[in-house]
Amino acid sequence: MHLNHYIHSFGDQLKARYGCKVHKLALHAGFTCPNRDGSKGIGGCTFCNNASFSPNSRSQPNIVQQVTDGQKVVQLRTGAKKYLAYFQAYTNTYDEVDVLRHRYDSALQQHDVVGLSVGTRPDCVPDEVIELLSEYKAQGHEVWVELGLQSSNDATLERVNRGHGWREYEDAVRRLQQADISICTHLIVGLPGENELHVFASLRDALSLGTNGLKLHPLHVVKGSLLANQWRGGEYIPWSEERYVDIACELIRHTPPAICYHRVTATAARHILLAPVWCEKKWPVMNAITDNLARHGGQGAAIGMMEYSRGERRWN
Ligand code: SF4
Known part of the structure; x- marks a missing residue:
């Protein structure tokens, strides 16, 4: 019994396209976040680990070294033959386009790197960044933008000091879709003030607008x-x-x-995780998800079983 029998996984999608195992290499490219430096907000999202924002975070990162080191580890662990440079930490479109180009190029020029996956906020995707990403796509690279929506409910987003609302997500998605750039939407389950109906509404809203991939994440309480x-x-x-x-x-x-699902759960490192403790280990959760899907149906099995009211976006 394997999770991939019950979901359309991003890994399987890449394998079908490239004929081998393709794995993301998580990179810290030295960017920061506009929700912390005052340009969009101050203090950051309430669930963000403040301690991780070191004053040196904007120093020149050695991306080439990170890629080559990461390839060795991931190749040994997973047998991957090709890689996606995953610009993961903080807001990876938050700088001058020339700086972004230099950092993305540093990763793409490395052997066996077939593309980029760029994690960012919905309010940080200006047209110049989309033009840059379109250039990479035109060159034949795999290009994804991972948008942190977290919730489609503006009251929730305000409660967690997210610094953007649904409107910014909608705007970013429409412009990325016009450029035919693949989008992976991140949703957080368990946000303050939310229940299952809110989470369903976020999925429904993301699907109504259109997305290519999804990432699910339980909310972690971190130091x-x-x-x-x-x-x-x-x-x-x-x-x-x-x-x-x-x-x-x-x-x-x-x-x-x-x-495609890029992820169905996530863990936090023991040294920063306060709660819930089950978020320390990935496999018990993955196994429980696999077991549930095997017993009650996998991806798509319940489509049509719940009324899908596209016009009504609010569940407050
Ligand atoms: S957008 Fe991301 S990096 Fe910025 S404050 Fe929120 S969680 Fe932290």
Whole structure:
């Protein structure tokens, strides 16, 4: 019993396209975040680990070294033959286009790197960045933009000090779609003030607008975050593993088979994770998701079983 029997995984999609295992190489390219430096907001998202924002975060990163080191580790661990440079940490479109080009080029010029996956905020995708990414696509590279929507509910986004709303996500998606650039939408399950209906609404909204991939993430309470204070004060209660698995599987069952899943859960490192403790280990959660999908149906199995009211976006 393997998870990939029940979902359309990004890994399988890449394997079909490139004829071998293709793996993401997570990179820290030295960018920061506009939700922390005052240009979009201050303080950052309430779940963000403040301690991770070192004053040196904008120093010149050695991307070539990160790629070559990462390839050795990932090749040994997974048998991958090709790689996607995954610009993961913070907001990877938040700089001058020339700086972005230099850093993306540094990764793309390395052996066996077939493309880019760029993680960013919906309010940080200006047309110049889309033009740059379109150039890479025209050169034959695989190009993805990973957009952190987290929730489609503006009240939730405000509650977690996200610094953008649904409108910015909608605008970024429409412009990326016009440029035919693939989008992976990130959703967080268990945000303060949300229940299962809110999470379903976020999936429904992302699907209604159109996306190519999805990433699901349980909310972690990490050291150095504002959420940690709320958790300590009893204002925020993390979701149980069972609750997460149930909703994640329902989301997967309501997702059309054409959309690929880049991730269905996520872990946090032990040294920063405060709660929930089950987010420390990946495999028990993955196994529980696989088991649930095997018993109740895999990706797409529940499409049509729930009314899909496209006009009504609010669940407040
Ligand atoms: S979670 Fe992401 S968008 Fe929010 S403050 Fe941290 S780096 Fe910025």
